[in-house]
Amino acid sequence: MTEPLALYIHWPFCAAKCPYCDFNSHVREAGVDHARFRAALRRELAFEAGRAGRRPLASIFFGGGTPSLMEPETVAALIADAGTLFDMAPDIEITLEANPTSVEIGKLREFRAAGVNRASLGVQSLDAEALRFLGRRHDAGEAITALEAAREIFPRLSFDLIYARPGQAEAAWRAELRQALALAADHLSLYQLTIEPGTRFATQYARGDFALPAEDDAARMYEATAEEARRFGLVPYEVSNYAKPGAESRHNLAYWRYGDYLGIGPGAHQRMLRRAAPAIHASGDGGVMLATRRHRAPEEWAARVEQSGHAIVEEEELSPRDRGREALLMGLRLAEGVDPARIEARSGLRFVDTVDPAMLSACLEEGYLEWQGPRLVATSEGRVRLDALLPALLR
Known part of the structure; x- marks a missing residue:
């Protein structure tokens, strides 16, 4: 860690x-x-x-x-x-x-x-x-x-x-x-x-x-x-x-590479891979990726922090599939693309299980995506179309 x-x-x-x-x-x-x-x-x-x-x-x-x-x-x-x-x-x-x-x-x-x-x-x-x-x-x-x-x-x-x-x-x-x-x-x-x-x-x-x-x-x-x-x-x-x-x-x-980040303040979100700490509003006992959301209304947020030390209203364990999808969604926005090994390390899921193989092949054939060494990268044509491509690409 x-x-x-x-x-x-x-x-x-x-x-x-x-x-x-x-x-x-x-x-x-x-x-x-x-x-x-x-x-x-x-x-x-x-x-x-x-x-x-x-x-x-x-x-x-x-x-x-x-x-x-x-x-x-x-x-x-x-x-x-x-x-x-x-x-x-x-x-x-x-x-x-x-x-x-x-x-x-x-x-x-x-x-x-x-x-x-x-x-x-x-x-x-x-x-x-x-x-x-x-x-x-x-x-x-x-x-x-x-x-x-x-x-x-x-x-x-x-x-x-x-x-x-x-x-x-x-x-x-x-x-x-x-x-x-x-x-x-x-x-x-x-x-x-x-x-x-x-x-x-x-x-x-x-x-x-x-x-x-x-x-x-x-x-x-x-x-x-x-x-x-x-x-x-x-x-x-x-x-x-x-x-x-x-x-x-x-x-x-850090967001686009799917790293850990804390978010404090009204409505702030965060993603953290935890090894030991239990979730606040989840059933897990640690060793999971937790997605956390805080109360949005400023005064209510402050009141909850004053009472409990935090204003978390939702905290859920993200499944390996959700983690793989999020890592791919964020990473393909970058010119450097995504490293499948990074997605696997952060999600615990094989990269081939995060994408639709037929759609991946089609995107590669059409020139929207390409392999640059070990990394999957969106081309200039693909980046213009990312919002449309990604929902179809993800499994």
């Missing part, structure tokens, strides 16, 4: 709810009791550390919600606790997501002093009209100022953009992307706009208030994304993520 852990810490609060967002995020007009949530996060972290044992820790990721709305002392306390409870890697990656508003950017130096060494900015667009459509609270000028400031403060910097927006053309996307890439980030997350159930966009889209680009147009924008990124030295190491060599998100690689 010496494989390093990844730690995710969820801050659920936002200044406003974006119309496309289906994350567990909440707006509190009356304010947030920072002291209460700081204490609850620290307590739940201690609880999970007690179950995990003293393990190497490779990454910490403050996600949300909007973690840049946290008080820097909360971030500092959680990083310090993690250093006490686990064996931090000398080059540990500590990421904090931030929005490029002037209020939040003013706190970046404090987050750096707290121990954060990688910032991820939710820019989403450098187009004024698009920012209004996406419900963002910053303008393009603020985004550029924030990126320039973050670049000076943090050793590593990433930011997000959303493409395939209503009325967007490939040429306009290329121009916007070039402007973004010129800001010298070492990592970009570039997401196609999708309509998620339960969001404000879902209601508006169903009413016909706007239309998305045709599937073929969106695919061309996806291909253009990789072309433009490569010109600036960034390569697509995952379906939606581009980085200069060595600048890949180590934290997210």
Whole structure:
């Protein structure tokens, strides 16, 4: 059990709810009791550390919600606790997501002093009209100022953009992307706009208030994304993520490589292979992969942590088949693909028992998948079609 852990810490609060967002995020007009949530996060972290044992820790990721709305002392306390409870890697990656508003950017130096060494900015667009459509609270000028400031403060910097927006053309996307890439980030997350159930966009889209680009147009924008990124030295190491060599998100690689990760905070999920600790809400007695989910509502989550030390509402033992399926689903998103030996080690199931052999043969024959040495890799054609291929490929 010496494989390093990844730690995710969820801050659920936002200044406003974006119309496309289906994350567990909440707006509190009356304010947030920072002291209460700081204490609850620290307590739940201690609880999970007690179950995990003293393990190497490779990454910490403050996600949300909007973690840049946290008080820097909360971030500092959680990083310090993690250093006490686990064996931090000398080059540990500590990421904090931030929005490029002037209020939040003013706190970046404090987050750096707290121990954060990688910032991820939710820019989403450098187009004024698009920012209004996406419900963002910053303008393009603020985004550029924030990126320039973050670049000076943090050793590593990433930011997000959303493409395939209503009325967007490939040429306009290329121009916007070039402007973004010129800001010298070492990592970009570039997401196609999708309509998620339960969001404000879902209601508006169903009413016909706007239309998305045709599937073929969106695919061309996806291909253009990789072309433009490569010109600036960034390569697509995952379906939606581009980085200069060595600048890949180590934290997210832990998910895609199906490693162990802890998740604390409202609604946080985690996957842990446990050797001895029993499940909270499962019948097993250890030696299993446990999938854990916490209560989503922030105040109820805090109350449960205060009462029990944790807010776990569901914890189940994943079967070998489920583990094999999850490892394949995540791994094929990576440009490096998946190693069958890794899937077998994490699932206890033979690789040939995780895939439909006829569909695997068909995908290989059509050029959607290929073997590169011992690894199964999705080709560029296959990565565009992964969402459709994977359900048919899995047994």
